[in-house]
Amino acid sequence: MSSKIAFLSPSGRSLSMRPPLAYLSLSAFLEENGIGSDIVESKGFSAKKSLEKSFEKLHRLKPEIIGLTCLTTEVLEARAVAQRLHKEFPESTLIVGGVHPTLRPQDLIFENNGIDYAVMGEGEETSLELVQKILANDVSGKTMGKVQGIAFLNGKKLEITEKRPLIKDLSVLPSPNYGKIDMDFYTKPDIYCIRGVPISGFYFFTSRGCPFACQFCVNKNLFGRTIRYKDPVKVVEDIEAVVKKNGIDGFYFYDDTFTVNRKHVEKICSELKERKLDLIWGCETRVNLVYKDLMVAMKKAGCVQIDFGVESGSEINLKRLQKGITVPEIKNGFKICKEVGIRTFANFMLNTPDETEQDVEETIQLARELNANVSIFNVTTPFPGTEIYDRLGGVPLEDYETLGPNPTSFNVWLSMIETKYKLSEHKMPLGTLLERLNKEFPSIHSLSFGNPKHLARFLNNMAFLFKPSYIAKLLKSKHRKQYLDFLLHVSDYLKAQKNLEESEDQ
Numbered sequence: 286m287s288s289k290i291a292f293l294s295p296s297g298r299s300l301s302m303r304p305p306l307a308y309l310s311l312s313a314f315l316e317e318n319g320i321g322s323d324i325v326e327s328k329g330f331s332a333k334k335s336l337e338k339s340f341e342k343l344h345r346l347k348p349e350i351i352g353l354t355c356l357t358t359e360v361l362e363a364r365a366v367a368q369r370l371h372k373e374f375p376e377s378t379l380i381v382g383g384v385h386p387t388l389r390p391q392d393l394i395f396e397n398n399g400i401d402y403a404v405m406g407e408g409e410e411t412s413l414e415l416v417q418k419i420l421a422n423d424v425s426g427k428t429m430g431k432v433q434g435i436a437f438l439n440g441k442k443l444e445i446t447e448k449r450p451l452i453k454d455l456s457v458l459p460s461p462n463y464g465k466i467d468m469d470f471y472t473k474p475d476i477y478c479i480r481g482v483p484i485s486g487f488y489f490f491t492s493r494g495c496p497f498a499c500q501f502c503v504n505k506n507l508f509g510r511t512i513r514y515k516d517p518v519k520v521v522e523d524i525e526a527v528v529k530k531n532g533i534d535g536f537y538f539y540d541d542t543f544t545v546n547r548k549h550v551e552k553i554c555s556e557l558k559e560r561k562l563d564l565i566w567g568c569e570t571r572v573n574l575v576y577k578d579l580m581v582a583m584k585k586a587g588c589v590q591i592d593f594g595v596e597s598g599s600e601i602n603l604k605r606l607q608k609g610i611t612v613p614e615i616k617n618g619f620k621i622c623k624e625v626g627i628r629t630f631a632n633f634m635l636n637t638p639d640e641t642e643q644d645v646e647e648t649i650q651l652a653r654e655l656n657a658n659v660s661i662f663n664v665t666t667p668f669p670g671t672e673i674y675d676r677l678g679g680v681p682l683e684d685y686e687t688l689g690p691n692p693t694s695f696n697v698w699l700s701m702i703e704t705k706y707k708l709s710e711h712k713m714p715l716g717t718l719l720e721r722l723n724k725e726f727p728s729i730h731s732l733s734f735g736n737p738k739h740l741a742r743f744l745n746n747m748a749f750l751f752k753p754s755y756i757a758k759l760l761k762s763k764h765r766k767q768y769l770d771f772l773l774h775v776s777d778y779l780k781a782q783k784n785l786e787e788s789e790d791q
């Protein structure tokens with residue numbers, strides 16, 4: 286099939302082991318409907334080099350349409366790339382989509398920016414209709430005004446069309462188009478798929494949307510609060526296809542709240558067991574959606590780790606965040622996981638709106654008590670699409686890039702938050718607080734083996750690696766040489782990945 290559209294990955298993700306799931310889905314959907322597509326990315330290079338290589342590929346492909354995805358932190362890069370694309374590919378139509386264009390299309394669609402259309406929200410059906418119209422050269426303002434879910438300049442005015450209804454049953458979507466990316470790169474063993482567990486893995490979605498409305502979270506404004514599912518059989522078929530082709534030993538379910546529908550999860554678990562795929566996996570969910578029988582079923586089906594947004598140890602703070610969970614629920618969720626033998630990854634938040642010193646101390650106290658396998662403290666940042674952003678009355682464009690902590694600009698980021706986006710009531714300097722927490726809850730990069738507490742924490746975490754079942758899995762894996770290499774060069778690997786990890790923390 287000749288290619289009509291090329292999806293260009295942001296060059297800032299050139300080292301990321303996280304696959305472009307949006308593009309995999311869009312590409313599959315378009316191809317199923319007869320429109321050839323490519324995903325253009327150049328993995329393993331620095332951002333600058335990767336961009337050059339991707340432009341070379343684009344020049345070879347000469348696509349009629351170029352698609353760009355973009356998070357808020359990537360808006361400035363997308364704008365610069367769009368300008369360059371416009372110059373080097375004056376004949377091509379440029380479309381953007383993803384989180385930021387969905388929330389604030391006006392930051393990307395304006396005169397002389399070179400971007401023709403923004404796809405807002407779920408992209409498959411919208412991009413199909415849009416691409417069909419572009420290819421047929423049926424692009425009058427009147428025609429485009431009828432395409433649901435887009436933004437474009439109609440004359441000089443930004444026009445945002447009617448919202449497109451969400452796809453009700455995700456099973457109508459074809460399997461992701463894995464053949465379009467370098468799967469060998471993405472399935473190399475790392476510790477980010479199931480965070481902290483070295484594994485060759487990949488990522489899958491079984492649902493879209495989250496019914497909750499936490500104050501700091503963008504998700505309600507992306508895929509909405511109605512949760513939609515993919516048939517468990519199709520989900521596991523997709524997983525099995527990647528196992529057969531790429532020999533993965535594990536995976537991660539990226540669903541926002543994996544256990545919201547028990548029946549759906551039970552079916553996935555029984556399907557995984559029936560097919561005897563013998564994989565380990567992780568997922569994320571809420572502490573109030575942890576049920577012992579379900580956790581047992583998940584464990585039997587290979588689940589080894591669950592990531593939780595614990596956020597705070599203070600009841601008042603949890604209420605302020607509209608998190609909809611209580612401290613006893615948090616403790617109960619963790620207790621069940623411990624009883625069942627599923628590792629826990631706890632995410633906490635600092636700098637939450639009106640947070641007091643006491644709230645912080647209660648959070649730290651809870652972190653100690655939960656003693657999760659991994660505890661991470663994130664600094665609340667005002668992303669568009671959240672109440673926190675609205676409360677501040679927005680964030681200037683020049684701050685977008687710095688909103689995501691970046692290793693090369695960690696101090697810049699910290700001082701920006703400290704001076705402009707300090708949401709807490711207390712005045713404790715965030716740098717000092719993070720340093721203190723890093724000593725008590727060290728990341729793998731800041732472990733000090735002379736410290737008995739660090740050593741105990743490390744051994745507690747690493748116990749998993751000495752499980753006979755896990756070792757057996759690595760020994761018979763298609764990736765066993767890569768695992769060996771990984772173990773032999775683990776310190777180099779960690780050094781190289783430190784920067785990446787900081788730039789990707791969520």
Ligand code: B12
Nearest residue numbers: 304306307352353354356357358382383404407408689790
């Ligand atoms: C995976 C992920 C990442 C990956 C992204 C790379 C990747 N390969 O996808 C990594 C780990 C790198 C990442 C990093 C960050 N992330 Co993130 N991430 C996610 C997560 C969990 C899933 C995204 C995903 O794959 N969705 C599935 C696909 C199918 O959906 P989608 O991407 O929205 O795409 C659909 C449509 O948007 C549209 N579409 C998307 N792109 C395009 C392009 C075109 C041309 C078209 C036509 C359509 C289109 O079509 C797709 C199919 O329907 C989301 C949570 C979520 N539920 O979305 C957070 C999320 C996107 N991340 C978020 C944040 C805050 C971050 C960080 C800033 C965290 C931090 N503080 O460091 C960093 C930024 C890093 C950076 N350097 O810029 C926020 C978004 C904030 C914002 N306003 O941009 C989210 C929503 C989490 C949240 N709830 O707050 N993230």
Ligand code: SF4
Nearest residue numbers: 495497498499502541
């Ligand atoms: S933080 Fe989690 S539970 Fe809350 S709205 Fe976002 S995805 Fe849903």
